[in-house]
Amino acid sequence: MPDISVVEPPFHPCPGAAPQAVFWIRVALDVPLLDVFDYRSPAAVPVGSRVIVPFGRRRLVGIVVATPAEPAIAPEQIKDVDQVLDDTPPMPADWLRMASFAAQYYQRPIGEVMLPALPPSLRKVSAYQGKRSAGGPVKRLDRRARVPAPIMPADCVPALNAEQTAAADAIAALQGHKTILLYGVTGSGKTEVYLHAAQAALARGRQVLFLVPEINLTPQLEQSLRARLAGLAGPQTLAIMHSGLADGERLQAWLSVQRGEARILLGTRLAIFAPMPDLGLIIVDEEHDTSYKQQDGLRYSARDLAVWRARDRNVPVVLGSATPSLESWSHAQRGHYQRYTLARRARDVELPKVRLVDTRRLAMQEGFSPQLVTALGERLERGEQALIFLNRRGYAPVLNCASCGWVSNCPRCTAYTVLHRAGARRNHLQCHHCGYQARVPRACPDCGDQDLKPMGRGTQRVEEHLAELFPAARIARIDADSTRLKGSAAALFAQVHAGEVDLLVGTQMVAKGHDFANLGLVGVLNADAMLFAQDFRAPERLFAQLMQVAGRAGRHAEGGEVIIQTDYPEQAVYQALLKHDYPGFAQYGLSEREAVGLPPYAHQALLTAEARELATALDFLAHARALLGEYPDSFPTACSITVYDPVPLRVVRVANIERAQLLVESSNRPALQAFLTAWSYALGDIARRFRVRYNLEVDPLEI
Ligand SMILES: Nc1ncnc2c1ncn2[C@@H]1O[C@H](COP(=O)(O)OP(=O)(O)OP(=O)(O)O)[C@@H](O)[C@H]1O
Numbered sequence: 001m002p003d004i005s006v007v008e009p010p011f012h013p014c015p016g017a018a019p020q021a022v023f024w025i026r027v028a029l030d031v032p033l034l035d036v037f038d039y040r041s042p043a044a045v046p047v048g049s050r051v052i053v054p055f056g057r058r059r060l061v062g063i064v065v066a067t068p069a070e071p072a073i074a075p076e077q078i079k080d081v082d083q084v085l086d087d088t089p090p091m092p093a094d095w096l097r098m099a100s101f102a103a104q105y106y107q108r109p110i111g112e113v114m115l116p117a118l119p120p121s122l123r124k125v126s127a128y129q130g131k132r133s134a135g136g137p138v139k140r141l142d143r144r145a146r147v148p149a150p151i152m153p154a155d156c157v158p159a160l161n162a163e164q165t166a167a168a169d170a171i172a173a174l175q176g177h178k179t180i181l182l183y184g185v186t187g188s189g190k191t192e193v194y195l196h197a198a199q200a201a202l203a204r205g206r207q208v209l210f211l212v213p214e215i216n217l218t219p220q221l222e223q224s225l226r227a228r229l230a231g232l233a234g235p236q237t238l239a240i241m242h243s244g245l246a247d248g249e250r251l252q253a254w255l256s257v258q259r260g261e262a263r264i265l266l267g268t269r270l271a272i273f274a275p276m277p278d279l280g281l282i283i284v285d286e287e288h289d290t291s292y293k294q295q296d297g298l299r300y301s302a303r304d305l306a307v308w309r310a311r312d313r314n315v316p317v318v319l320g321s322a323t324p325s326l327e328s329w330s331h332a333q334r335g336h337y338q339r340y341t342l343a344r345r346a347r348d349v350e351l352p353k354v355r356l357v358d359t360r361r362l363a364m365q366e367g368f369s370p371q372l373v374t375a376l377g378e379r380l381e382r383g384e385q386a387l388i389f390l391n392r393r394g395y396a397p398v399l400n401c402a403s404c405g406w407v408s409n410c411p412r413c414t415a416y417t418v419l420h421r422a423g424a425r426r427n428h429l430q431c432h433h434c435g436y437q438a439r440v441p442r443a444c445p446d447c448g449d450q451d452l453k454p455m456g457r458g459t460q461r462v463e464e465h466l467a468e469l470f471p472a473a474r475i476a477r478i479d480a481d482s483t484r485l486k487g488s489a490a491a492l493f494a495q496v497h498a499g500e501v502d503l504l505v506g507t508q509m510v511a512k513g514h515d516f517a518n519l520g521l522v523g524v525l526n527a528d529a530m531l532f533a534q535d536f537r538a539p540e541r542l543f544a545q546l547m548q549v550a551g552r553a554g555r556h557a558e559g560g561e562v563i564i565q566t567d568y569p570e571q572a573v574y575q576a577l578l579k580h581d582y583p584g585f586a587q588y589g590l591s592e593r594e595a596v597g598l599p600p601y602a603h604q605a606l607l608t609a610e611a612r613e614l615a616t617a618l619d620f621l622a623h624a625r626a627l628l629g630e631y632p633d634s635f636p637t638a639c640s641i642t643v644y645d646p647v648p649l650r651v652v653r654v655a656n657i658e659r660a661q662l663l664v665e666s667s668n669r670p671a672l673q674a675f676l677t678a679w680s681y682a683l684g685d686i687a688r689r690f691r692v693r694y695n696l697e698v699d700p701l702e703i
């Protein structure tokens with residue numbers, strides 16, 4: 001691998017250099033295989049600059065990562081750089097360091113880390129060359145007048161309570177790096193702590209990076225930030241960044257942070273890659289949320305990179321949650337992170353009462369127990385809102401023929417097609433893995449029987465049943481289907497907050513961070529579905545999800561209640577929920593993990609292979625595994641590594657591609673990293689031989 005030294009100072013040409021002087025630049029490109037390439041330039045180009053270079057028959061945008069004294073290949077084979085893009089300053093040294101860390105840590109070529117991290121228009125040749133480029137995207141954008149966002153007046157700002165003050169003051173007083181774990185029960189007022197810490201950083205002239213799991217779900221937070229912080233320094237202070245933005249919007253946000261105009265960046269995981277010259281504080285809200293992990297391409301954890309970046313920049317980072325990940329919790333237990341606890345709700349209310357309804361011997365009606373129906377009726381009578389939580393969208397997860405047993409399978413996946421009855425295409429079957437859609441057959445394709453029945457239930461069916469039970473109630477459904485259009489999630493949540501909705505049905509989308517004022521009751525259907533999942537993180541995820549959704553009840557007024565319907569009330573997850581006992585659950589979970597050597601007591605990587613035939617994928621993985629024995633010298637660390645047997649994925653076929661995986665584990669992180677680096681060099685060759693696609697994921701969340 002060619003040397004890429006990203007900390008090298010910018011190249012200074014020696015004075016009086018001959019006119020035909022040549023400068024070598026090493027450029028990272030977003031291409032597979034080799035990722036850095038040498039080019040020739042007639043003038044010095046600082047490290048971090050974006051350039052357009054010829055590559056094969058194409059032209060590509062790349063980033064200069066080094067200016068070597070001598071090129072890595074023969075000079076006569078080296079092409080000239082086509083254009084140096086100087087409409088933005090070179091990417092700063094700390095950004096290059098983070099990208100190169102991510103490349104090493106996640107085992108990806110540096111070009112595949114750096115280029116995708118840029119806003120699309122900064123990495124497209126067509127944005128710069130061609131008739132309509134008009135000087136490039138930055139100049140085009142700068143010519144347009146900006147519409148400043150309106151500043152809303154701040155609602156009344158509560159005085160912090162003692163717990164909040166302790167946390168906020170401690171964070172504000174920090175000089176240098178520290179990772180703070182802000183553990184605060186639901187409704188304990190973590191947001192106020194973030195706002196105070198952010199205010200202090202802004203007052204010191206620093207920028208704040210504020211990460212949230214999903215931006216469309218947090219219009220409330222955006223509003224508070226605008227009102228409270230943007231109010232301090234003008235409308236351009238807050239920039240927003242997420243994947244739903246148009247290219248121009250994304251570029252504008254990026255530029256305003258990079259130029260230091262925006263002082264706060266509120267964004268989803270991709271915002272971790274925004275250059276922030278004055279970065280002084282990073283906040284990661286709901287740090288346990290799996291949305292922080294990117295699931296394709298560079299499979300990074302924005303939370304983990306946030307901790308790395310904060311350490312690298314010597315600034316504090318705050319990880320906040322009512323249900324921290326066991327990883328973060330154990331860091332705090334061991335004193336690596338400093339923990340602050342908000343043990344009580346900020347408003348003068350108790351945590352909601354949790355009730356387990358044992359459904360084993362109950363006559364259920366469309367999935368509802370009599371207890372839940374009664375409780376819903378009472379809340380409605382009192383003019384309160386209620387929420388039904390069900391983590392399954394669609395009408396029913398499968399269609400079934402009662403006489404022959406036919407079920408609706410996806411022709412391309414090892415999965416059922418889900419019956420949908422709402423939305424543009426009424427009454428159709430949909431595969432949630434590959435997107436396949438089909439009309440609902442009039443009769444059973446196997447036996448011709450006309451009596452096809454939906455089995456089980458999703459949010460649409462629950463919504464339908466609620467409308468029958470409570471015809472006068474105003475019902476809203478919030479799930480991935482009802483919020484597909486831009487702005488529709490925000491609009492639906494606004495209706496709920498405005499009191500225009502009585503009953504809310506939703507998936508995990510409704511569980512996150514919302515501060516509902518008038519919601520008295522939360523009912524949970526079908527929680528057991530996650531109880532016996534194979535993934536060792538399933539109980540942790542279930543507990544977090546139930547704690548979060550339970551935490552939506554009774555936030556502003558006393559008397560909140562949570563009803564969980566279950567066949568297994570004695571399970572540890574439910575018992576801990578009864579007591580709102582996160583620390584107890586975490587301790588139990590960690591001791592179990594320690595006993596069997598699972599994360600955070602071990603570190604993992606997952607090699608996934610995709611091929612037309614499962615046998616090919618398994619064969620590739622077996623060969624990848626055998627490399628260790630064949631070339632012991634290449635893998636000096638192999639003795640501390642466990643490589644498991646290749647196994648098919650649970651949903652083995654998706655879109656006609658079959659998938660298998662191989663788990664690698666070690667209690668020694670440096671040994672694992674060294675092993676993965678050596679291994680990933682060898683994998684490319686075997687993959688080509690077997691014609692499989694593969695992906696190596698470090699710290700996988702799902703196994
Ligand atoms: N010191 C305070 N006094 C009174 N009310 C407060 C105080 N701090 C926060 N609140 C209010 O308490 C409610 C809950 O706060 P917030 O939404 O920040 O909780 P949270 O910790 O983020 O909860 P969750 O984890 O459930 O999202 C909000 O309505 C907020 O305005």
Ligand SMILES: [Zn+2]
Nearest residue numbers: 410413431434
């Ligand atoms: Zn499918």
